[in-house]
Amino acid sequence: MADLTQFGQLGPAVDSEASDGTVPPSDPIELQEHDSTDPFEISSEDAEFLDRVTADGSAPFEVTYTSDGRVRIHTGSNVGVLTLPSGTQVEVTPKASVTSLLWTLQYAFDTPVDSMGYKTKFSTDSSFFDAIGVLFWNELTTVLDQGLHRDYVRTQAVEDHVRGQIDVQRQLQRPGPQPTDFAVEYDEFTTDTILNRAVLSATRALVRLVRDPTLAGRLRHEEQRLRQFTSVRPVSLEAVNRIELSRLNEHYEMLLDLTRTVLSREFFEDITAGENRALALFVDMNNVYERIVERACRAAASELGELDVEGQGSIPTVVEGPHARSMRPDVIVRGPDEQAVAVLDAKWKPGVSASDVYQLTSYIFALETDGALVYHGGYEHDGEESVVDSEYSLRSVALNTNPSVDSYGDYVDALERSARGYLSSVIRE
Template sequence: MTEITPVGYLGPPINRTDAGETVPPSDPISLEEHDRTDPFEISREDAVFLESLEERCRANPLNISFTSDGKAIIKTSSHVGVLTLPSGVQIEVTPKQTVTRLLWALKYAFDTPVDSLEFETEFTGASSFFDAIGVLFQAELQSVLAQGLHREYVRTHSVRDHVQGRIDVQRQLQRPAAVTTDFAATHDDFTADNLLNQAVLAATRILVTLVRDSRLSSRLHYQEQRLREFVSVENVSPRDVDRIELSRLNDHYEALLGLTHLVLDREFFDDVRAGDRRSLALFVNMNDVFERIVERAFTAAAQELGDFTVEGQASIPNVVEGPHAVSMRPDVFVTRSDGTPVLVVDAKWKTGSASSSDVYQLTSYILALEVSGVLIYPGRDDRIAEESRVMNEYRLRSGALATNAAVESYDDYAAAIESSALQFLKESAKQ
């Protein structure tokens, strides 16, 4: 399953050496993806804070440049979310006009149970964006708690008045007393207090402080208390989460683990005050979200047709041999049950026509697998699909999933997306 790549921060304190003040074009500054502001006055603190993002994060969601007279221009990338500057000015980056509701898109990407979601959070500011993430997290955590916390054997070192497990000879010899009446031992405990649950608890504790909806905050706090009955509070980093491998025994954590990584992948500082304001932010990379939507949509379409298997981020043969060979991993690879290739899919979170690089990338997949391919973009389901030929043999098409379908409910939204994928798969199955 495609991993979600988040970017999050809590801003560091910045000394007050103001050279002017921020005079935003609006507050909040509302932008779409790949958008830019008009030039505006900005304080030194705010400028330094925005410039520091590039140094402190793997994928910078915002970029700042300056005009000749010192005014700032903020440009956005493929991330959506919110950021509060030290001055208190808020920057809100919303999706392109390619999704009906961000919450629905995130909900579909993570496959959160529909009947567990009672909130209708609109993306209109920092609190509502945090609430959107919190709603999904709370629903998935509720599902995990209902199925039971994952338990595993964890190596434990302790000192006891009786032998349990294996005596740790080295530690025993280092005991201070000449004649000890207790024993340093190493043993394995079958416990829920493991890294997986510690990561979930750490993310829950963060979200409790960020969400603004009182009902949601209350539910998350209740879940936190349930977790703390069995799980200890530990500092868990995104790198620790990367080490967690799921199996058939704990695969019900899959969506929750993705959300946990999203929440934990942020930078914390001892003092989160920037001047008189708390500076906080959370951004989500919509490229990754869309890849996950496409994979899930084609998986649902394959299940409806039967006799098809969908593999996300599949490793496929390379058309280049030697030192110039690169890893080839299409977003979706569809085969029949006997392994016969049917379709290769590449998801592109962008509007407009296909670029040359999009076509070259998909063509390499087509030639490597000797199968037709399709470029999938976000948009309406009535967008006309375009078709070309590779080597006069394989079909290369481009089209859209109905991520901004004009519907009134989430169920209809999911059905529209899956109908788009089903149509592409049906056409490929006829070949």
């Protein structure tokens, strides 16, 4: 499964002389993927924040300065919202390659939101945070309706009777010559687990971020429900990333993905930066698109009935020795005999690069099958085909991620129809 919490590696900002106030070119600053602002004046507080979050090169945007101290913000393939300490907001939206950001995220996460009745266009009326918040709310209510997962949690306490094991070291440190209570350690079967604490932390963060008052109210209501069973305590991202779901809590799968996104390094919060907190939440569209391609192909293969789809499958390397590396293509399509009939690599970008072709070619040779580079809607070279080693087909294919439709159902139909068109051609061959 694609990880939605990864950043591209970007260069750090340079030092500059910042002004006393931020003067954005628009309010909010609106950018698309792979875009840049015009230079604008920035306060020292905002500049310090940007320098801090871009210092290690892992931020979803890049910052440069002009000779007179003005700043430019450069975006990559991440979409989302950045709020500076001054309150200046930067919104990064997808290019015309998607009809609706909410529909795109909804399809990638396989999350129903029809009951919410929210606007599905990315705009100042329906912010990026609202798109994430709607998906999160739906998954959270589903989990709460099915019941919070319980697990055994190691607990240390002081009790008036022996429970579990006496913590000898702590007991000896107890004051008084003859203490009447006991320092004990035991396993408690409880809902107050790291998983539920992480979900609560993400809920509390989103309550502060979403713009829509109805959505904020619904999230706040679910927060109160959670707090009846789960304590508000810090949860490290490392601990969240170590969570492994089982058969007993697999209904948390999508909610855990969204929780990791909100609590990951993509979410910055500077509580010391003046009156306003500096916030950012971004999603890498490369990883979102990998999910979309896999899900669309699964749906198409299921309807065709002759194919099976394997996402992020591991395949043998064609290199032996110390330079060997594991290969994990985004999608492997297999026939009834379980032999690969096509290998797909999802590409959320406008054109073919040499590295794209070399990567897919290595998959083709390893699996001895045809391959396709799968681009988003609007890709002008859709259908182009080359031949690898006089034997295998290498195509460029575009999924219809930007159909002219009025409903999410029509969006899904158009998207999966384009995937079905490609897989149908694989069967015919």
